[in-house]
Amino acid sequence: MSDTQPENLPATPSAGDGGTPEVIDQREGMFGVQGTGDTSGFGGLRRQVLLPGSTPKPYGSWFDGATDRLEGLVAEGSIEKVVVDHGELTLHITRENLVEVCKHLRDDEALRFEFCSGVSGVHYPHETGRELHAVYHFLSITHNRRIRLEVSAPDGDPHIPSIVSVYPANDWHERETWDFFGIVFDGHPALTRIQMPDDWPGHPQRKDYPLGGIDVEYKGTVIPPPDTRRSYN
């Protein structure tokens, strides 16, 4: 039962219009119980967690023109990969080149992303060496387009350059991402906690940070907090 045959795996889920999906995790079982405790009969279930992978050219729509333009402006290798999924363009950028890429995104007249909608963090604990992702969204009012930049940093060295010098709007958003994910935005004018108290230990929205909560008694039965309840996985 234990060895996974390819034909026993489910068909690759459709990854939108994206290319080869990337495996980021593997899920086992069905109900969150491991080993002999799982008497459900679903213990042998193996499922891969796939994220849309790099998209081959042409991307379609305005994506080709904008990507080519940006590639011509920035240092070689700045754009790690391009993902087109659900009609949204994502550029994965190496963190060293982020500020330069942002400058061109804002200033080049064929790109002209004037409006920064902020940054949000995502923690992928299983992506070794790329655990922390900072995801930026930009809006070009001139061309009426949106673009997403994704930058990753390893957990051991959680540094990403700040883009506040290019987009002042990102000031509080970077503070929030530092607060919740512990990503250090180098060059930020005052990178302090913004939501949590100043002396708070840890970064609450990382996956290894527990949700917390206490048992609640209701009508004679005890209900555990949500993160310790039995759940599907």
Add this chain to the structure above:
Amino acid sequence: MTATDPYATTRDTTEGKVFTVTGQDWDSVVAGLDEEPEERVVVNMGPQHPSTHGVLRLILELDGESVTEARCGIGYLHTGIEKNMEFRSWVQGVTFVTRMDYLAPFHNEVAYCLAVERLLGIEDQIPEKANVMRVLLMELNRISSHLVCIATGGMEIGALTVMTIGFREREKTLDLFELITGLRMNHAFIRPGGVAQDLPPGALDKIREYITWMNKHLKEYAELCNANPIFKHRLDNVGYLDLAGCMALGISGPTVRSTGYAMDLRKSQPYCGYETYDFDVPTWDSSDSYGRFRVRLQEMHESLKIVEQCADRLEKMDGDPVMVADKKIGWPSQLAVGADGMGNSLDHIKHIMGESMEALIHHFKLVTEGFRVPAGQAYVAIESPRGELGAHVVSDGGTKPFRVHFRDPSFANLQAMPIMCEGGQVADVIVAVASLDPVMGGVDR
């Protein structure tokens, strides 16, 4: 008050003398300052102050009556909504997001649901009636939200009639919400795939009554305020921020439109079928608090126009579905009012228990497990009453969101507080903050 008041003491710190004043005891501050003649006073205003719009904390450095430096302290209403959502099913997420920006609950719900629907790939399958109902509720919500902004903003400068009539009209709007969704706030009514319930009988008549009422009473705000010299003096040229400043600081919503630029996602990147409605985007060209007031006032009229168009459409859609046809996504049960209150409809119980085993399985799977959303990420932005409300939703293919982040317009707009207030008077800080209309539930999430 005397110096022995335990709640209003004076103490020395390394930063200088700290006074705790609770009102009517300013003499102690004045007396204390006489001993140490220092011009600079740092005033901590909030987080519990009636004119800071909830638990916003303003730290003002004053030189006499002028503000030399201003900063915001936020986080007093942080409730960990984004983290909590990672432990609940996709549908339960709606119950959380509706509580973020509590003055615009439907906008939160729509932004979240549109993002989930994009990940599910069912954007095109949302029934027309669900879209019209979403637009209807969002526009009613825009009216009620702007009313609160104008009402509380008026109250803070002493225009109490604006407050009382503002809340009177808002009450009418909340009555409609209660009729349609069952709740006045925190509705969790818009769900991935559609909306939770069809319109109740008689709702359209109530909407028509509401439109008549609002057409009659919305004029009163203009009559009370537009040319009122005291009102104008308080708002004119206060909280000035031009278009370049707005773009640099990522400001959206009425603040941008008060600079003369008609930035509105309903027009530029329409969702829920906004391109099919006839409405204008009002602007003003003064870039100040008065301009923002006029923009909001005009927007309520435009929203009312859209509500009217929605009512016309809904009249022809009696009995149409309001939830996506896919039984693996659409919540199966319709609620009905029984003898013991609102609950599962008896017809539905009869259907799953006696007629269809498939229906029972779908019901059981959806209620216990929920649906799975294909892995990927989506960012959907909509025009909330305060500006661009963005939902960044990441799925790992599971039954629960992997990460949900909201780009709340109040959060981004508050960054403009220092530039609007520095160099002005203390009393103008209140007006400037009120013109940004921050909702702390959305700022802190």
